[in-house]
Amino acid sequence: MRFAGRTQYLQPEGAYQVLSKAQALEAAGNEIIHLEIGQPDFDTFANISLAGIRAITAGKTRYTPPNGIKPLREAIAEDAGKRRCLEIHPDQVVISPGAKPNLFFPTLALIEPGDEVLYPDPGFPTYEAMIRIAGGIPVAVPLVEQNNFSFDLDTFHQLVNDRTRLIILNSPSNPTGGVIPLIDLIEIAATAQRHNCWIISDEIYARTAYDQAIVPSIASLPGMMERTIIVDGFSKTYAMTGWRLGYGIMPKELAKVVELLLTHSIGCTAQFVQEAGIEALTGPQDQAEAVVADYQLRRDTIVEGLNAIPGISCQKPQGAFYVFPNIKSFGISSNEMSEIILEQAGVAVLPGSAFGQHGEGYLRLVYSNSIENIQRAIVLIREVVKNL
Secondary structure, eight states: OOOOGGGTTOOOOHHHHHHHHHHHHHHTTOOOEEOOSOSOSSOOOHHHHHHHHHHHHTTOOSOOOTTOOHHHHHHHHHHHHHHHTOOOOGGGEEEESSSTHHHHHHHHHHOOTTOEEEEEESOOHHHHHHHHHTTOEEEEEEEEGGGTTEEOHHHHHHHOOTTEEEEEEESSOTTTOOOOOHHHHHHHHHHHHHTTOEEEEEOTTTTOBOTTOOOOOGGGSTTOGGGEEEEEESTTTTTOGGGOOEEEEOOHHHHHHHHHHHHTTTOOOOHHHHHHHHHHHHSOOHHHHHHHHHHHHHHHHHHHHHHTSTTOBOOOOSBTTEEOOBOGGGOSOHHHHHHHIIIIIOEEOEEGGGGOGGGTTBEEEEOOSOHHHHHHHHHHHHHHHTTO
């Protein structure tokens, strides 16, 4: 069969490939500890689920405006604006089923064939995929371990040029958990303004930050809201991965174009899901805050355990729920290492190479699992790698 050229670079996400292998091993009777899939391990908070159920019972199951119902857009504008010290109008908010459409559609709206797009590497695989589908030229900017996995700014300045149309940021980061410091954002913002670039700021993990850290948003810097698309959602903070609810915040003119792309592709986001989103934002926040405190304990446990294994070194991430340990001393590829750990230790982890060429030499482990399972996983990994 012959397919359109825009599909030739599409690859499965590594997490789903490893999950499939892990599930096959489980089906054969093996016990597997899952540290590969990036989703919370707890249920959606009860008040949110009940709001969704009430909405279904009330018949809120029909079409909605493509950009989302106004009460949810108002709630997002207020909440997101307060957290980022910004004045946001509801017409700047575009609701989507999950956050990915608000990554894809602004890219489609802004990128012409041949435009260059800078994106983080290692980074979320969707970034490169959406750039290529839009006809853009993906330009990887290395994230540097010595800089807490923020951009290598020297390389960044060498790569940005007058063909650069868009810069993608992700802070806190998947897969590293790194947070881009304010001083780096100021430099990136100045460069974007100098070269007249747009910014997509993927802030899906912004509320999952540790040690009382505040994650800065580039949109909050002077003159940046007019050239920034903030992408966020409900999946991580409120354990709503399967509900599929995300949003973008962008200039009104761009929001109108993205709304048209939604109209002719997805149509709209389920109304009862949006009603649940209103409850998530306006209801009690104590559970979300408690979960972050729990994640911090798990983070400390996994980082301490990994650093106690000879040959592995692991930075303490500042946000998200991933660690990205360095395994270069073993002299084997990250893919080989992840397969050994899965097949011999019964622990599912991802190779760093699943997140780009600069992820080679690392593994990604998710600590949205119980401390007991994390501790067991560390013991099993130690036993396997000591023989390498």
